[in-house]
Amino acid sequence: MDLDTRLENVAVLGAAGKMGSGIALLLAQEMATAKLKPENKDRTYVLHVIDVNEEALTGLLGYLRAQLTKAAEKSIVPLRELYADRDDLVENYDVIAAFVEDALSVLRPSTTLEAAEGARLVFEAIIENEGIKIDVLTKLDKLVDPDAYYLTNTSSIPIKVLDEGVGLGGRIVGYHFYNPPAVQRLLELITTSSTKPDAVETGRELAKRLRKKVFPANDIAGFIGNGHFMRDILHATSEVKRLMAEESMSEAEAVYVVNKVSQDLLVRPMGIFQLVDYVGVDVCRFIMKVMTEHIDGETLRDDLLDRMADGGVLGGQYASGAQKDGVLKYEKGRPAGVYDLSKGGYALFADGDWTSKLDEKLGGPPDGLAPWRALLMDPKKDDKLAAYFGNLATTDTLGAGLARAYLVRSKEIGEKLVADGVAESADVVNGVLTNGFYHLYGPVNEYVELVTDKVGGTR
Amino acid sequence: MKNLTKPVYVTAGYNTISLGTGRKEFHPKKPRPGIEHYIKEAGQGAIAQVNDAANIDEGVVSNFMAARFNKQGNLAAVMPMIDPSLEYKPLVRVEGACGSGGLGLVTAAKTVLSGMADSVLAVGFEVQNTVKAVYGADILAGAGHYVTQRKSGHAYFFPAKFSDRACAASEKFGAERTREAMARWYERAVLNARQCPKAQEYHNSIEDLYAAGMTPCNANAFCGHINVYDCSKVSDGASAVIFASEEGLDRLGVDRKDAVELVGYGQVVADISKDPEDQTKLTTSARAVANAMEMAGVTPKDIGMLEVHDCFTIGGMLSLEAAGFCGYGESPDFVAAGKTAPDGEVPTNLSGGLIGYGHYTGGTGVRQAADIAMQFTGKPDGQSIEIDSSKPYGLMISMGGNDRTVVSCVFRKVQ
Numbered sequence: 100m101d102l103d104t105r106l107e108n109v110a111v112l113g114a115a116g117k118m119g120s121g122i123a124l125l126l127a128q129e130m131a132t133a134k135l136k137p138e139n140k141d142r143t144y145v146l147h148v149i150d151v152n153e154e155a156l157t158g159l160l161g162y163l164r165a166q167l168t169k170a171a172e173k174s175i176v177p178l179r180e181l182y183a184d185r186d187d188l189v190e191n192y193d194v195i196a197a198f199v200e201d202a203l204s205v206l207r208p209s210t211t212l213e214a215a216e217g218a219r220l221v222f223e224a225i226i227e228n229e230g231i232k233i234d235v236l237t238k239l240d241k242l243v244d245p246d247a248y249y250l251t252n253t254s255s256i257p258i259k260v261l262d263e264g265v266g267l268g269g270r271i272v273g274y275h276f277y278n279p280p281a282v283q284r285l286l287e288l289i290t291t292s293s294t295k296p297d298a299v300e301t302g303r304e305l306a307k308r309l310r311k312k313v314f315p316a317n318d319i320a321g322f323i324g325n326g327h328f329m330r331d332i333l334h335a336t337s338e339v340k341r342l343m344a345e346e347s348m349s350e351a352e353a354v355y356v357v358n359k360v361s362q363d364l365l366v367r368p369m370g371i372f373q374l375v376d377y378v379g380v381d382v383c384r385f386i387m388k389v390m391t392e393h394i395d396g397e398t399l400r401d402d403l404l405d406r407m408a409d410g411g412v413l414g415g416q417y418a419s420g421a422q423k424d425g426v427l428k429y430e431k432g433r434p435a436g437v438y439d440l441s442k443g444g445y446a447l448f449a450d451g452d453w454t455s456k457l458d459e460k461l462g463g464p465p466d467g468l469a470p471w472r473a474l475l476m477d478p479k480k481d482d483k484l485a486a487y488f489g490n491l492a493t494t495d496t497l498g499a500g501l502a503r504a505y506l507v508r509s510k511e512i513g514e515k516l517v518a519d520g521v522a523e524s525a526d527v528v529n530g531v532l533t534n535g536f537y538h539l540y541g542p543v544n545e546y547v548e549l550v551t552d553k554v555g556g557t558r
Numbered sequence: 559m560k561n562l563t564k565p566v567y568v569t570a571g572y573n574t575i576s577l578g579t580g581r582k583e584f585h586p587k588k589p590r591p592g593i594e595h596y597i598k599e600a601g602q603g604a605i606a607q608v609n610d611a612a613n614i615d616e617g618v619v620s621n622f623m624a625a626r627f628n629k630q631g632n633l634a635a636v637m638p639m640i641d642p643s644l645e646y647k648p649l650v651r652v653e654g655a656c657g658s659g660g661l662g663l664v665t666a667a668k669t670v671l672s673g674m675a676d677s678v679l680a681v682g683f684e685v686q687n688t689v690k691a692v693y694g695a696d697i698l699a700g701a702g703h704y705v706t707q708r709k710s711g712h713a714y715f716f717p718a719k720f721s722d723r724a725c726a727a728s729e730k731f732g733a734e735r736t737r738e739a740m741a742r743w744y745e746r747a748v749l750n751a752r753q754c755p756k757a758q759e760y761h762n763s764i765e766d767l768y769a770a771g772m773t774p775c776n777a778n779a780f781c782g783h784i785n786v787y788d789c790s791k792v793s794d795g796a797s798a799v800i801f802a803s804e805e806g807l808d809r810l811g812v813d814r815k816d817a818v819e820l821v822g823y824g825q826v827v828a829d830i831s832k833d834p835e836d837q838t839k840l841t842t843s844a845r846a847v848a849n850a851m852e853m854a855g856v857t858p859k860d861i862g863m864l865e866v867h868d869c870f871t872i873g874g875m876l877s878l879e880a881a882g883f884c885g886y887g888e889s890p891d892f893v894a895a896g897k898t899a900p901d902g903e904v905p906t907n908l909s910g911g912l913i914g915y916g917h918y919t920g921g922t923g924v925r926q927a928a929d930i931a932m933q934f935t936g937k938p939d940g941q942s943i944e945i946d947s948s949k950p951y952g953l954m955i956s957m958g959g960n961d962r963t964v965v966s967c968v969f970r971k972v973q
Contacts, residue, residue: 172690172692175692175713176712176713176714176777176778176779176780177778178713179712179713186709189708189709190696190699190708191692191693191695191696191713192693192696194713195692
């Protein structure tokens with residue numbers, strides 16, 4: 100069965116969720132575009148958007164309408180060509196409205212699995228829980244086309260576990276979009292030894308149509324992206340503890356410091372605890388739990404995340420995409436405070452001079468430091484980073500020491516992902532971190548040598 | 559060719575800020591002033607420079623598409639909001655796409671020349687940030703012929719029309735030289751705008767403007783032969799001037815030295831349903847300028863300040879050729895040699911032009927007249943230049959559509 104035939108009947112499970120709604124958006128666009136091509140005029144396209152949450156499902160349609168409109172506005176040049184033979188569609192406004200209606204017309208919202216009867220391609224984006232996933236897919240597999248392929252968006256559960264748990268015989272591929280799926284270009288494609296080659300090929304072809312950059316990963320819990328991120332978090336929390344012990348900082352102060360260093364001095368788009376909040380504190384904790392269950396000899400867990408999550412400090416996002424408060428507090432999307440577990444409230448950056456004292460303790464930034472945003476589009480980015488990290492190596496401050504240790508650990512994690520067979524090469528690890536996490540440089544980089552060679556250590 | 563039957567003066571120029579992307583105070587999602595605000599600010603700005611609004615006899619308001627951008631028609635009736643004394647006076651709205659401002663100027667001038675009024679307030683405005691650019695392109699495409707051109711036209715209708723002109727000029731006169739001169743035009747426009755606090759590009763902080771201007775064109779997302787830096791931006795703003803006879807100036811209490819004299823104009827309109835005869839020429843503009851210069855009895859060498867309609871960089875360059883400041887196909891070298899710079903042969907678009915100052919479409923022609931009047935009377939919003947005493951004339955070209963509705967005016971500095 101070719102991809103176009105599969106696209107005639109598609110289902111998204113968990114379609115009203117954060118990832119599911121983005122996947123549904125991408126598919127509605129792709130299916131509507133396919134429908135408009137002359138060679139597909141006899142095909143009918145149906146996208147079952149299924150979610151147990153009725154209210155969220157209603158919201159999904161509003162979300163999709165708004166997002167489809169935005170997407171159509173951006174693609175107006177090719178869209179006018181697509182509708183060139185429709186004499187009634189003259190202005191951009193007419194063309195955009197027609198496309199949005201065409202895309203919405205493929206949608207079939209439902210709260211029941213039965214709606215997906217006959218589906219040939221199933222996207223799974225339900226709760227990250229092994230038992231529930233297996234249960235739902237088992238029920239669904241009795242309804243869908245016997246040759247249906249499953250693309251699961253799990254970010255941590257081994258694909259083999261799902262494949263064997265449901266008895267899919269290799270008809271499932273790990274298809275890990277990054278948040279938000281419609282914007283992020285990275286797609287981790289996870290295969291197992293028993294995955295059907297045709298399923299992989301279908302996934303690759305679809306990714307190409309969705310304009311995603313595919314990075315292959317092997318079937319080890321956490322895969323590449325979370326494989327790095329979760330261990331990066333644990334490095335951060337261990338540094339928090341070290342700063343508390345060696346530098347007499349409170350936990351909130353240490354969190355502030357590590358978050359700041361991991362953003363500013365590592366030239367990353369977000370500090371590590373901001374990224375934890377972006378993903379969700381409980382989600383991070385859950386991914387670690389899954390990884391621990393499936394990876395022999397390694398326990399990924401930290402009591403800081405446990406205490407935060409247990410205390411209801413969860414992060415995550417509002418339906419609008421705005422950041423919820425988590426380990427950090429946010430004002431206009433920017434960190435404005437740190438949750439102080441000892442006080443049960445946020446220590447605000449603006450209150451008193453505690454942050455400026457900590458900044459002073461960290462020491463001034465090494466020469467050549469530029470913000471992530473300034474370097475993002477800079478054609479001389481690599482040269483500037485090399486010059487900066489050269490200076491970082493010889494800067495004798497607490498902040499520079501923390502940054503050096505961070506760089507070294509990040510590289511160790513990246514190399515371990517290759518050694519463990521999760522990624523086929525360091526380039527793939529670097530590709531995932533630069534494309535999915537918007538790092539300016541991969542974890543396995545030559546800057547680390549600059550850092551370690553010049554000071555003969557990491558701190 | 560008829561000549562002006564009596565002296566007509568232009569005074570009391572006023573421009574609002576050109577608001578849109580690039581200005582620090584602009585935020586696409588926050589509420590912004592509407593058309594009433596701009597019409598009032600510009601009109602009152604002009605009136606503040608005369609003794610009494612009651613001495614203004616008539617009014618003309620220029621606008622292109624308020625009916626679509628702002629859902630407002632009957633615009634002449636908005637003018638009394640400027641000042642209660644305008645109520646019950648003859649007020650009129652004129653429209654000629656992006657050349658609406660120019661039409662407003664000649665309408666005001668002719669009203670004075672007719673003897674039916676001694677002074678006329680001319681206001682021009684557009685408030686375009688009410689819709690996203692992709693829908694604004696639809697609205698502005700109304701300056702082309704809807705029935706024969708819109709369906710087959712590009713999503714970004716007018717940028718594509720001038721992309722076609724850039725393509726033709728590149729093929730005929732060299733791609734590299736044309737492209738480089740377009741980038742130089744952008745660079746100059748922003749450098750001038752940075753001298754003018756009201757200009758839309760006043761806050762522009764791009765380090766290497768020329769490099770930005772050389773950004774490769776992307777036909778898939780925009781146009782094949784122009785990039786975004788080649789285009790004037792979406793702007794909200796208004797301008798005003800007062801036209802007056804000698805008696806009118808006296809009644810308004812305005813000294814001659816605070817005015818410029820209109821000494822010639824050309825008003826030319828071509829068939830909207832026809833494509834340009836030659837993509838590398840602005841033939842309608844050429845006729846308008848020739849008529850204006852003939853009426854004024856001047857040639858390009860007499861012009862000490864020039865205001866051209868650079869809705870697109872290539873449009874600005876072709877205007878120089880159409881007006882005779884350089885030969886056919888020579889504008890790239892003319893621009894590259896800095897001859898349009900403030901200290902060049904023909905100081906051009908001193909407050910930034912449409913690309914640098916902004917382009918509130920229906921008001922731009924009035925803005926050009928206001929800039930010439932203010933520069934020649936020593937009160938410019940932006941940089942002030944020494945006008946060569948042997949060149950006491952200012953020339954402007956206000957163009958609507960793809961060189962369809964064009965007005966050119968020649969003003970003389972009052973000695």
